[in-house]
């Protein structure tokens with residue numbers, strides 16, 4: 272019989288890539304999740320079930336009916352009661368695993384609070400839906416020397432890339448300035464399939480598990496682009512910009 276805490280993660284620690292040692296490391300992991308929407312909710316669900324020990328979750332919205340098709344931690348009563356997303360997340364996580372420590376922050380992530388949000392954190396997962404916030408995350412993560420995992424999904428396609436602060440490249444190497452809201456596709460205007468948010472989130476958590484369990488060398492260095500509707504999968508290599516203000520010159524203008 273495999274009961275209790277050991278039993279909960281038994282099938283995971285049997286996996287050769289983790290083992291008991293990797294599982295123990297995961298349980299010590301401290302992760303910051305920015306955004307509790309289409310990416311954030313499946314990311315949180317999988318991290319908690321994998322046994323990651325501490326989560327700090329950040330969001331400022333309340334649950335809406337149009338969230339339910341893809342934001343998998345919420346229920347119709349959360350919509351009726353206009354529950355804050357971070358409160359609904361906390362309730363769900365406590366029900367699922369009372370030993371996971373979770374800190375719910377009902378704030379928007381800004382250049383002013385990002386360093387404080389990253390305090391004591393091992394890894395940041397970007398689950399936002401806009402580029403301006405990602406540039407704040409990029410600057411904060413490089414300044415604090417914490418890796419972060421970019422994820423984005425809309426319509427039928429999505430991207431993921433892990434950025435390591437020890438050397439780059441970073442998000443600004445890829446694109447010097449953030450695209451404005453009207454320059455990008457958004458779920459509000461273009462819609463989004465729940466399978467693409469689920470898939471990008473799953474990929475993000477998979478990379479997170481590798482990092483937190485001490486298997487950094489397994490993390491893909493390139494960016495992955497997936498289009499589920501057209502069955503198109505590609506990896507895109509991002510060269511470092513030797514003039515990059517962030518990862519080369521250490522000038523963090525979004526903070």
Ligand SMILES: [Zn+2]
Nearest residue numbers: 441444515518
């Ligand atoms: Zn850079």
